[in-house]
Each structure stands twice: as structure tokens, then as C-alpha cells.
Amino acid sequence: MTQKDKMFQMVLDDPELQDVYGYSRKDYDEDVYEAINSSNPIVSAVAKIIVGLNGSDDPGEQKRVYQTIFKYLNDNLLV
Amino acid sequence: MIIKNITIENFRSYYGENSIDIGNGLTLIIGSNGDGKTTLFEAIEWLFDTVGSLPKTDYKYISKKRISELMDSESDYVRVSMTYVNDGGERLIQKSFKFTKSLSGEISTSNFEYNLYIQKGVEKDVKTGESATRQFDRDFAPSIRKYCLFKGEQNLNIFNNDDAMSYLVETFSQIRDFDPYLSFMESAKAWAEKATDNAIRADRKNSSEAQRLRSLITGEERVIGDLEKACQNKKEEALNFQTLLEELEKNKEASSLLVDTNSRLENLIAQKLQAQKELNENYTFRLLDDMWVLMGFEPIAEEYRDLVGRLDKEQRKQQSKYDQEVGAKKVIAQINRDLSHGHVPLAINIPDENTMREMLDEEFCKICGREAPKGSEPYLFMKKRLDEYLASLESEEEKEVEVEPLFKNSFIKELYDRYSVLHNNMRFLNRLNGFIDDAIRANLKKHETIDRLSSNIEQEEEKKKQILAQTDGLSEDELVSAYNNISEWWKARSDAERRSDFLDAQIQKHKETLKGYRSDFSKISEDSSAAMYSRTSQAIRRILESFVLAKKKNKRDFLDQLEEVTNEYLELLNKGDFRGYAQIVERPNSSAEIILIDTDGSRIYNANTALKTTMYMSLLFAVAKLTTVKHENDYPLIFDAPTSSFTAAKESDFFGVIAGINKQTIIVTKSFLVEDTDGYSSLDTSRLGEIDAKKYRIEKAQPFDEKDLSTIRTYVKPI
Numbered sequence: 001m002t003q004k005d006k007m008f009q010m011v012l013d014d015p016e017l018q019d020v021y022g023y024s025r026k027d028y029d030e031d032v033y034e035a036i037n038s039s040n041p042i043v044s045a046v047a048k049i050i051v052g053l054n055g056s057d058d059p060g061e062q063k064r065v066y067q068t069i070f071k072y073l074n075d076n077l078l079v
Numbered sequence: 080m081i082i083k084n085i086t087i088e089n090f091r092s093y094y095g096e097n098s099i100d101i102g103n104g105l106t107l108i109i110g111s112n113g114d115g116k117t118t119l120f121e122a123i124e125w126l127f128d129t130v131g132s133l134p135k136t137d138y139k140y141i142s143k144k145r146i147s148e149l150m151d152s153e154s155d156y157v158r159v160s161m162t163y164v165n166d167g168g169e170r171l172i173q174k175s176f177k178f179t180k181s182l183s184g185e186i187s188t189s190n191f192e193y194n195l196y197i198q199k200g201v202e203k204d205v206k207t208g209e210s211a212t213r214q215f216d217r218d219f220a221p222s223i224r225k226y227c228l229f230k231g232e233q234n235l236n237i238f239n240n241d242d243a244m245s246y247l248v249e250t251f252s253q254i255r256d257f258d259p260y261l262s263f264m265e266s267a268k269a270w271a272e273k274a275t276d277n278a279i280r281a282d283r284k285n286s287s288e289a290q291r292l293r294s295l296i297t298g299e300e301r302v303i304g305d306l307e308k309a310c311q312n313k314k315e316e317a318l319n320f321q322t323l324l325e326e327l328e329k330n331k332e333a334s335s336l337l338v339d340t341n342s343r344l345e346n347l348i349a350q351k352l353q354a355q356k357e358l359n360e361n362y363t364f365r366l367l368d369d370m371w372v373l374m375g376f377e378p379i380a381e382e383y384r385d386l387v388g389r390l391d392k393e394q395r396k397q398q399s400k401y402d403q404e405v406g407a408k409k410v411i412a413q414i415n416r417d418l419s420h421g422h423v424p425l426a427i428n429i430p431d432e433n434t435m436r437e438m439l440d441e442e443f444c445k446i447c448g449r450e451a452p453k454g455s456e457p458y459l460f461m462k463k464r465l466d467e468y469l470a471s472l473e474s475e476e477e478k479e480v481e482v483e484p485l486f487k488n489s490f491i492k493e494l495y496d497r498y499s500v501l502h503n504n505m506r507f508l509n510r511l512n513g514f515i516d517d518a519i520r521a522n523l524k525k526h527e528t529i530d531r532l533s534s535n536i537e538q539e540e541e542k543k544k545q546i547l548a549q550t551d552g553l554s555e556d557e558l559v560s561a562y563n564n565i566s567e568w569w570k571a572r573s574d575a576e577r578r579s580d581f582l583d584a585q586i587q588k589h590k591e592t593l594k595g596y597r598s599d600f601s602k603i604s605e606d607s608s609a610a611m612y613s614r615t616s617q618a619i620r621r622i623l624e625s626f627v628l629a630k631k632k633n634k635r636d637f638l639d640q641l642e643e644v645t646n647e648y649l650e651l652l653n654k655g656d657f658r659g660y661a662q663i664v665e666r667p668n669s670s671a672e673i674i675l676i677d678t679d680g681s682r683i684y685n686a687n688t689a690l691k692t693t694m695y696m697s698l699l700f701a702v703a704k705l706t707t708v709k710h711e712n713d714y715p716l717i718f719d720a721p722t723s724s725f726t727a728a729k730e731s732d733f734f735g736v737i738a739g740i741n742k743q744t745i746i747v748t749k750s751f752l753v754e755d756t757d758g759y760s761s762l763d764t765s766r767l768g769e770i771d772a773k774k775y776r777i778e779k780a781q782p783f784d785e786k787d788l789s790t791i792r793t794y795v796k797p798i
Contacts (some may be wrong), residue, residue: 001134003256017625021618032168046622055260065099070274073615 001031007030008050012043041076045069080219081164081743082715088158089142089178090122092779101745102716102773103538105738108747108795110606110777115793116747119777120230120719126159127224128172129212136176136188149180165218172215176624196723222250223714226702229623230719244669247702248432248634264623267783278609285603292600310582314667317575320568325683327547327565336564337546344539349533358525359518374511380501387491387498394491401485435465444484463487488661513618544569638663638671641701645673648697651736653690656729659683661694672700688724693733696721713741722750738771762798775796 001009012018012028020041027066028035028043035047087093092115099108110116125133125140134140140157149155160173176192195211197204206214219227226247249255272293272422281287330338359365366372430438430446438461440445444451451457503554548562597617604613642663659677666672675683675694686694694720703716722730730750735743751767752760760778767774776798783790 003253007256007260007629007633010632011622011625013632014625014628017621020621042618042622045618046625049263049622053263054259055256055259057262060264062266065263066270067617069267070271070615073618074611077611077614077618079610079614 004032004050006048008035011046011050017042041073041078044076045073048072080715082161082745083169084163085119085123086158086160086162087119087122088156090125090140090157090159091118091142092791092793093118093122094142094144095626097795098794099775100773100796100797101550101743103743104741105734105768105770105772105774106743106745106769107734107751107772108745108775108777109749109751109762109798110747111752111754111795113429115780116719117230118793119747120228121159122159122716123717124228124230127219127228129192129216129221135191138186138188140176141178142792143190143788144790144792146180146186151182152183154179157562163218170196170218172211188388208378219714220245223706225712226699228717229699229721233358248671254630254634254637257626258632260629261623262620263625267619268616268623271612271619274611275604275612275616278612279604279607282607282609285607289607291604292596292603295596299589299596303589303593306582306586306589310579310586311667311669313575313579313582317572317579318667319573320572323568324547324565324572329684331680332713337543340539340546341545344536344543347532347539351529353530354525354532356526358522358529359665360522365518369514370507371515372507372509376508379507380505380508383501383717384498389493391495392493393785394486397653398485404491413518415659432468433464433466435461439465455753457515486689511593540569563667595735598724634664638665639696641705644701645694648700648740651692651740652693652697652733653733654736657693661697672724689726689729692721692724694762700742701739713743715745717745717747719747722748725750727766731769733772734772754794766798 008031009028012023016025021040023040023043027038028047029039032047032050035043038044038047048058048069049065052068053062056062081103084098084100085772086096086098088096099106107121137159140390142157145155154177156175156177158175159174160171160175162169162181164170166685172195174191175190175192175194178188179245180186193208193309195206197206197214199652214553225472234534260339276289276293280286282289285322352776362371438446439458442450442452442458444461447457451461462726498692544562544565545610547565601617604610607613642661645663646660659675661673663671663673673694675686677683699716703714706714715788722733725733734746737746751763753763754760774797775791775795780792780794783792785791
């Protein structure tokens with residue numbers, strides 16, 4: 001398991017996040033790259049953040065990732 | 080990274096070239112005091128210094144013996160180099176400078192060089208200066224070097240320092256990997272909230288309320304942040320004083336008076352807690368739950384009873400009068416009908432129905448004995464009599480239905496029924512005053528007990544402080560001062576604990592308030608055109624919280640792993656001498672510390688030096704092992720004399736275990752030397768023979784004059 005996979009799983013292990021956004025372990029029991037295409041928007045968003053940012057602290061890069069995530073969640077979060 | 084060779088040339092007492100081949104496992108470099116062990120270590124430190132914390136060139140680095148041999152204008156070099164294998168290839172790092180003797184005998188230094196040679200097939204790639212520094216830092220990172228090189232046992236105590244442990248944890252647990260993501264999520268949260276606020280502002284209906292709530296939310300977040308910092312500081316303070324007091328107490332463990340005082344205190348505190356639990360002063364709840372609100376209700380109940388009784392009686396009176404009136408009218412009507420023919424009528428049922436029907440069928444009156452053909456007057460009289468009789472049977476029922484009731488509703492009956500229920504509960508009401516009185520008295524008594532227990536507890540705590548202050552050999556003034564210190568620590572700890580409890584409660588309150596504001600904001604935004612942005616903003620905020628939690632968990636997982644591996648090494652290095660274990664605890668200020676726990680679960684404050692040394696070395700081995708796993712690369716450990724407090728037997732065990740650990744370790748030590756009567760040290764070859772290691776002896780060449788450095792020359796020879 002890579003560091004990214006480990007971080008991805010640790011973030012999604014949060015029981016409150018699971019409860020509010022209705023996903024379980026089986027929705028993210030895979031590597032972070034595959035999870036980008038998850039049907040659960042939160043699982044997919046976290047995967048996109050980890051892969052897209054790739055540990056960068058460059059402000060330009062961060063803004064770009066934010067815009068992608070913001071649009072993605074606007075389009076896909078269900079009421 | 081595996082070290083293959085260290086070569087020291089003209090560095091202080093190391094005259095000429097001295098080459099040490101290093102084994103893959105344990106390498107022992109043995110020398111007596113003053114033979115050059117520390118100098119060897121210092122040479123390595125100088126070589127590894129890539130940040131300039133040590134002088135590049137210095138007269139004191141130069142071998143005085145070599146200087147003494149130089150002719151005028153002659154030069155030579157100070158060199159320290161290390162050959163190592165990294166990334167599958169051999170490399171050499173070398174630091175050097177030239178020294179020259181002038182005509183006047185002065186020594187000058189020049190030509191400082193720092194070079195790194197990378198073997199590439201038959202050729203060597205050379206990096207110099209900054210380039211060499213950068214490459215070496217990549218091969219052997221400074222953060223890792225910090226935990227690989229230790230001069231003396233005192234140096235191992237770096238882990239007593241908060242910053243050292245924090246640095247260790249942050250470097251090796253990779254919690255720093257989370258930092259860019261956390262910083263990103265904080266920014267994302269702020270951007271998303273701004274987008275939501277801008278969108279809501281355009282929605283005139285909700286804009287001002289949303290702005291108000293956003294301002295409240297920001298305010299609460301700030302307050303919570305400040306409170307959490309303050310609370311953390313107080314907890315840290317309380318823990319510090321607690322540790323001081325515990326340490327003091329541990330040192331007094333032998334005192335039976337202290338043991339008995341502690342036992343009494345424990346008992347008194349338990350009793351106080353029990354009494355406090357039994358207190359029930361929730362009088363507000365008891366008003367309704369236990370119906371205390373009915374206290375004093377008796378006179379009201381009695382008044383109610385009287386009123387309802389009177390009402391009921393009046394109703395019955397009126398009903399009876401009415402019934403009589405209605406009944407009398409019926410009788411009078413009947414009598415009038417009967418008396419309308421001038422004579423007292425027969426009773427309505429004489430003759431009876433069967434006789435009348437018979438007479439009608441036979442058309443003959445059997446009472447007067449006359450013929451009564453159909454349609455005749457006697458026939459019609461008999462027919463009318465029968466009809467009246469039949470009608471009298473029906474008309475009584477019809478008349479009952481037709482009579483208007485005097486009281487159409489049954490309210491008075493309901494009131495009366497209610498009184499019946501009340502009457503049944505009057506017994507309870509009568510005793511209620513007694514219940515309440517008893518409950519209040521019991522609480523007052525409990526308070527008295529609690530006060531008495533508190534007073535006893537205070538007295539015992541005072542005695543305990545006096546016991547703790549008692550130390551042999553202290554003057555009276557010193558005893559008073561010790562007692563005052565202890566009292567201050569005690570108070571400071573209690574104050575800090577109380578304050579942190581208060582702050583915790585405040586934090587919870589503010590978090591509830593914040594939750595409320597966020598919920599209100601969310602409702603407004605759901606109602607507005609910015610609902611989509613609001614949902615996204617919330618999701619981003621929640622994901623941020625999950626990242627924070629993940630970072631904390633990652634750190635804890637690392638500490639648990641470090642603790643587990645440390646204990647594996649600790650057990651090996653102590654081989655049954657110590658049955659407790661090491662524990663890595665996180666402090667409120669987020670730093671970590673390593674402590675020893677005894678078999679009974681209590682902390683060990685006064686561990687002997689040997690045990691402490693093995694604890695720190697175990698921690699270092701654990702760090703090195705975890706680093707190997709994480710960085711897919713191994714790093715050597717280099718210690719200077721960590722076993723000076725060990726017995727001979729323990730030393731042998733210690734080195735035996737390290738030799739068995741699959742890790743490159745270089746230990747510079749004076750172990751395995753035996754001093755004879757002439758003061759000459761020789762090797763204890765039998766003990767040394769038991770250790771599986773590459774071994775070297777360093778010693779000063781004889782003869783030499785201690786006062787004349789130019790006669791001193793350290794040489795290294797393999798054993």
C-alpha cells in the first residue's frame with residue numbers, strides 16, 4: 001500500500017464522514033487512483049484531492065485543485 | 080546506507096593515515112581513556128557537518144606530531160573520509176584542508192575541500208562544495224543523521240527534550256506528509272465559504288441574516304481555538320506538577336506512614352464521592368416528577384370536596400323536585416280521563432285484554448249479559464276500552480322519551496368522579512409533607528458528612544505534604560522550604576486541573592453554540608439560491624475535519640509502532656533483568672516522551688543509568704528499524720561509549736545482543752579492557768572472543784609525553 005493509499009483510507013475511516021455521506025469501507029477498499037471514479041462523491045473528492053495535489057504546497061496548484069473539487073461537488077452532491 | 084571504511088589522516092592525535100574497515104553488523108573500536116575514542120567520533124562529526132556548525136579548518140584539528148615534523152614551507156593535509164554504499168553504488172565523501180608551516184614556524188590553513196566521489200563503472204563522478212553537500216544530504220539526510228550519531232551516554236538523553244521527540248515523531252511518522260493537504264483544506268474551506276457568502280449576499284431575502292450568522296460562526300471558531308490552546312497549556316501545567324509530585328512520592332515509597340496516609344486518603348475520597356452521588360438536590364425536577372408541587376394542596380382538595388358535594392346535593396334536590404312534578408302531571412292526566420264520565424273508573428286493566436277480545440269476537444258483553452253486535456253501542460264501548468288499554472301500555476314509554484331532562488350534560492357527575500380519584504390519593508397527599516421534609520433533611524445531613532470528609536481529606540493532604548518534605552540531612556529551613564515547594568506544587572496542580580476542567584466545559588458549550596449557528600446557516604442557505612454552494616462548503620469543511628483526525632491517528636499509530644519495536648529491543652538488551660516496559664506517551668502540548676513502567680503499572684522515576692541507556696538505545700534501534708522500513712534504506716548507528724555504567728557481565732550481554740541485531744552499528748568503547756598494576760590496559764580476549772563483531776584497538780603509541788602533544792600519536796589496529 002502506498003503512502004497515498006494509506007492517507008486516503010485514514011481520511012475516509014472517519015465514522016462521522018461515513019455517517020453523513022452514506023458510504024462504507026467497501027466503497028474505498030481499493031487504491032486511491034481507482035477511487036477517483038467512485039460513485040460516492042465524497043470518496044471520489046478525497047481521492048481527487050490526494051492525487052491531484054500530490055503533496056504540493058504551491059499556491060497555484062492548490063487553487064487549481066480547489067476549483068476542480070468545488071465544481072465536482074457542486075455537480076454531484078445530492079440533497 | 081552501509082559504511083565500508085573510515086579513514087582519518089592527521090586529524091588531531093591521528094597521525095598519518097589510519098584506515099578502519101567497517102563490518103555490516105557490529106564494529107567495536109576499543110580504546111582506553113585518552114586513547115582517541117572521542118577524537119575518532121569528532122572526526123566523523125566534522126566529516127558529516129554539512130551546515131557549517133563546525134569550523135571548516137582549525138589549527139586544533141591538525142596533528143601536532145605531524146606539525147612537529149614539517150620543514151619550513153612544507154605542507155600536508157588533514158583528511159577525513161568515509162566510503163559507503165548507497166543506491167547500489169560505492170561513494171566516498173571526503174573533507175580536507177591543507178596546512179603549511181611558514182618560514183617563521185607559523186601554521187596556516189588553506190585549500191579546504193569537501194568532495195563526494197560516485198563510482199560509475201570504472202569512472203568516478205566528482206561533486207564538490209555545495210554540490211557534494213547536497214548529494215551527501217540526499218544519501219544520508221541530516222534529520223536521520225541526528226539520530227544515528229551519539230557521543231557519550233549523556234547525549235542519549237536528547238529524548239528528554241520535548242523538541243527532540245517532536246522532531247523525531249514528525250520526521251519519521253510522516254505526519255508532515257499531511258501538512259500540504261491540511262493547508263490546502265484550510266484554504267479550500269475559506270474559499271468555499273467565501274463563494275457561499277457571496278452567493279447568499281445576492282439573495283436579498285436571506286443576505287443580512289446569513290451575514291450575521293457567518294460573523295457569529297467566525298467568532299465562535301476563534302473563541303474555541305483560543306480556549307483549546309489555553310486548555311492545552313493548563314493540562315500541560317497540571318501534568319508537569321503531577322509528575323513532580325509523583326516523582327517525589329516514588330522516592331518516598333519506602334515510608335510506611337506515607338503508604339498508610341495514602342490508604343486513608345483513598346478511602347476518604349471514595350466516601351466523599353459516594354456521598355456526593357447520593358445527594359439529590361434536583362428540587363426543580365422533583366416538583367413535577369415526585370409531585371412535590373401538590374404540597375399544601377390539602378385545603379384546596381377539601382374546599383373542592385365541599386363545593387362539589389354541595390353542587391351534587393343541589394342537583395339531586397332539583398332533579399327530585401322535577402321528577403315529582405313530571406310524575407304528578409301524569410297521574411292527574413289519567414285521573415281526569417277516568418273521571419270525565421262521572422264515576423270512578425275501573426282500573427284500566429279490568430276486564431283483562433283476553434276477556435275483552437273474547438267478548439268482541441263473540442259480539443256479546445259478558446259483564447252485563449247483553450248482545451253486542453258489530454257497530455252497536457255496547458260493541459263500540461268494548462272496542463274503545465280495549466284500545467285504551469292497549470294505548471296505556473305504549474303511552475308510558477312514549478311519555479318517558481318525550482320528557483325533557485332537567486340536566487342535559489353530566490358535568491357535575493364528572494366533577495364528582497374527579498373528587499373520588501382525588502379522595503383516593505389524599506392519603507399520598509397527606510404524607511407528601513413528610514416525604515419532602517425527610518428528603519431535605521437527608522440532603523442536609525449528606526452535606527454535613529461531605530464537609531466533614533473534605534476537612535479530613537485536607538488534613539491528610541497536609542500531613543502527606545509534610546511527609547514528602549521530610550528528607551534526611553535537610554536543615555529545618557530547608558525542610559520548611561521543601562514543604563513550601565510541595566504545597567505550591569500541590570496548589571498549582573489543583574488550580575491547573577480546575578481551570579482545565581472549566582475550560583473544557585466552556586469549549587463544549589461553545590461547540591454546541593457553533594453547531595447551532597452552522598445549522599441555522601445551513602437552513603438559510605438551503606432556502607436560498609446558494610444551496611448548492613452551501614452543501615459543497617459543508618462537505619469541504621467536513622473533509623478538512625477528517626484530514627485533521629487522520630493526521631492525529633497517523634501520529635498515534637506511529638507512536639504505538641515505535642513503542643512496540645522499542646520494547647522488542649528493550650527486552651533483548653535487558654535479557655530478563657527488567658520485566659517492565661517502555662511507554663511512549665503523548666503530552667497535552669503534542670510532544671511525546673518515553674517513560675518506563677514497572678510490572679505493577681506504576682511509572683519508574685529513578686531508573687538506574689544502565690536501564691535508561693538501554694531504553695534510549697532501544698528507542699534508537701526502533702527509530703532506525705522503522706526508518707529502514709519507510710525509506711527502504713538502512714542507516715548505521717554510531718555510538719561513543721554508551722556502556723560506562725554497565726557491569727562487565729551486562730556489557731557482554733549488551734554487545735552480544737547488538738551483534739545479533741541485523742543492523743550496522745559502530746560502537747567506540749573502553750569495554751573489554753583490563754588495567755594491570757602498571758596502569759597498562761590490555762584486552763580481555765576471552766570476553767571479546769564471545770562477541771561476533773569486527774574489532775579494532777586504538778591506542779597511543781609508546782613512548783609519549785602527556786604534556787607534549789607533538790609526541791602523541793594514536794594508531795588503529797585490527798584485533
